[in-house]
Amino acid sequence: MRGINRALFIFxxxxxxxxxxxxxxxxxxxxxxxxxxDDYLFEEETKDYLEPWNRLMFNFNDRLYFLAxxxxxxxxxxxxxxxxxxxxxxxxxNLSFPVRFTNSLLxxxxxxxxxxxxxxxxxxxxxVLGFGNPAGIYPDLNQSDEDFGQTLGSYGVGNGAYVxxxxxxxxxxxxxxxxxxxxxLRPTSYIEPWWASAGVWxxxxxxxLSFSMxxxxxxxxxxxxxxIAVKDGYHxxxxxxxxx
Amino acid sequence: xxxxxxxxxxxxxxFLPVFAWAGQPMDDLKPSVEKVMxxxxxxxxxxxxxxxxxxxxxxxxxxxxxxxxxxxxxTIAIYWKTFSEEQQKEFSDIFAEFLGSSYxxxxxxxxxxxxxxxxxxxxESENKALVKTRIPRExxxxxxxxxxxxxDGKWKVYDVIIEKISLxxxxxxxxxxxxxxxxxxxxxxxxxKKIAEQQHEDRDMENQKSx
Numbered sequence: 001m002r003g004i005n006r007a008l009f010i011f012x013x014x015x016x017x018x019x020x021x022x023x024x025x026x027x028x029x030x031x032x033x034x035x036x037x038d039d040y041l042f043e044e045e046t047k048d049y050l051e052p053w054n055r056l057m058f059n060f061n062d063r064l065y066f067l068a069x070x071x072x073x074x075x076x077x078x079x080x081x082x083x084x085x086x087x088x089x090x091x092x093x094n095l096s097f098p099v100r101f102t103n104s105l106l107x108x109x110x111x112x113x114x115x116x117x118x119x120x121x122x123x124x125x126x127x128v129l130g131f132g133n134p135a136g137i138y139p140d141l142n143q144s145d146e147d148f149g150q151t152l153g154s155y156g157v158g159n160g161a162y163v164x165x166x167x168x169x170x171x172x173x174x175x176x177x178x179x180x181x182x183x184x185l186r187p188t189s190y191i192e193p194w195w196a197s198a199g200v201w202x203x204x205x206x207x208x209l210s211f212s213m214x215x216x217x218x219x220x221x222x223x224x225x226x227x228i229a230v231k232d233g234y235h236x237x238x239x240x241x242x243x244x
Numbered sequence: 245x246x247x248x249x250x251x252x253x254x255x256x257x258x259f260l261p262v263f264a265w266a267g268q269p270m271d272d273l274k275p276s277v278e279k280v281m282x283x284x285x286x287x288x289x290x291x292x293x294x295x296x297x298x299x300x301x302x303x304x305x306x307x308x309x310x311x312x313x314x315x316x317x318x319t320i321a322i323y324w325k326t327f328s329e330e331q332q333k334e335f336s337d338i339f340a341e342f343l344g345s346s347y348x349x350x351x352x353x354x355x356x357x358x359x360x361x362x363x364x365x366x367x368e369s370e371n372k373a374l375v376k377t378r379i380p381r382e383x384x385x386x387x388x389x390x391x392x393x394x395x396d397g398k399w400k401v402y403d404v405i406i407e408k409i410s411l412x413x414x415x416x417x418x419x420x421x422x423x424x425x426x427x428x429x430x431x432x433x434x435x436x437k438k439i440a441e442q443q444h445e446d447r448d449m450e451n452q453k454s455x
Contacts, residue, residue, distance in 0.1 A: 034314065034317040034318050034321070034324070035321060035322065082382055086382060086383065089383055208383070211381065211382055211383040212383075214353065218350060221346075221442075221445075222346050223418065224415075224418050224419070224422065224434060224435075224438065225418045225421055225422065228417055228418045228421050229414055229417075229418055231417075232413065232414050232417035232418070233409045233414055236408065236409045236410060236413060236414070237407070237408050237409055240408040241408070
């Protein structure tokens with residue numbers, strides 16, 4: 001029964017994202033260099049179909065950050081030394097090897113997939129179940145940051161509508177669909193009961209937040225329109241990752 | 245074999261004039277960034293008055309290596325022509341002040357004790373280059389790229405790309421959404437307000453520290 005529900009959910013998302021994959025390019029006057037620079041031309045702006053919902057969730061997540069995530073992370077940083085937090089971070093990133101490996105293969109990135117495999121083997125053994133990162137000293141074995149959203153993007157699937165999820169944060173319909181598929185490749189999704197799985201997920205999130213504590217606040221302080229700034233940042237980041 | 249050498253020679257000759265009279269982008273950027281970093285390291289043990297002097301010095305260096313007029317034009321983009329000449333000038337100056345102090349605060353808070361790694365410089369065309377740097381952090385390095393433009397024999401920064409996100413593009417998207425509804429004058433007012441807020445926050449921080 002649960003499987004059917006999931007399949008239905010995914011099917012719905014695919015339908016939505018196919019309908020929503022509309023992007024509009026702004027018209028640019030080409031006579032001046034500052035307007036016709038290759039890197040800044042034909043910039044796509046995804047239509048924000050779900051803006052009222054998104055803004056609501058953006059504010060909700062902002063509150064959540066200041067009222068819960070920030071104090072919890074600060075407490076965690078206080079009790080957990082850097083070496084411990086790094087080990088946890090290595091462990092979780094090693095566990096999500098299947099996601100990066102599969103998606104490297106799906107994008108025909110043989111070198112990336114091979115590097116991921118070597119990295120996984122080395123870190124799981126010499127690195128003691130992935131808590132250490134002995135592969136880190138070899139630049140050739142860099143982690144290739146691939147996911148299913150990028151795979152779909154590289155196949156030419158458009159973003160679909162921009163959507164901000166409560167707790168999870170900014171995404172698009174395509175990337176949300178990708179995240180659902182990636183979840184099947186993540187061993188931590190199979191932990192039973194579901195709340196234990198959610199607990200492990202939250203721990204991973206807080207642990208990675210502990211390394212970038214001030215980043216969110218820095219972005220918010222430097223922004224004139226924080227909602228727009230985050231939305232644009234998300235699109236820029238995903239676009240670059242897909243291109244790479 | 246002969247043709248390869250010949251081709252290589254032609255390529256070298258083609259680029260020689262460019263390299264000969266203009267310095268390398270990395271050479272124009274690195275000393276300034278290093279100077280800023282060393283000033284910031286000194287400032288941790290300075291009194292408040294000395295820190296203010298350091299800040300002025302840092303801002304002076306930043307204004308020398310960043311082309312704020314170019315940055316302003318690129319962030320305002322299609323709306324630039326709707327600004328009067330005075331407004332263009334005023335916007336450039338205030339935006340320089342804002343970006344300069346954001347950059348200054350960011351480095352002072354997070355990176356002052358770090359050493360920047362200079363990876364490479366890609367010359368993209370005769371007047372454009374991309375300088376790639378990294379700041380080491382516990383859980384992976386932070387890539388910071390500088391887009392540079394050659395003007396009057398000097399390379400100057402016209403965009404900073406932090407972790408794959410271009411600041412110029414990001415501000416342009418924000419300003420576009422503002423300028424759709426508001427006039428250039430109103431945007432300038434917003435900028436002034438933002439700078440006042442920034443300075444206010446700094447003062448609050450200082451007060452908290454001294455308490």
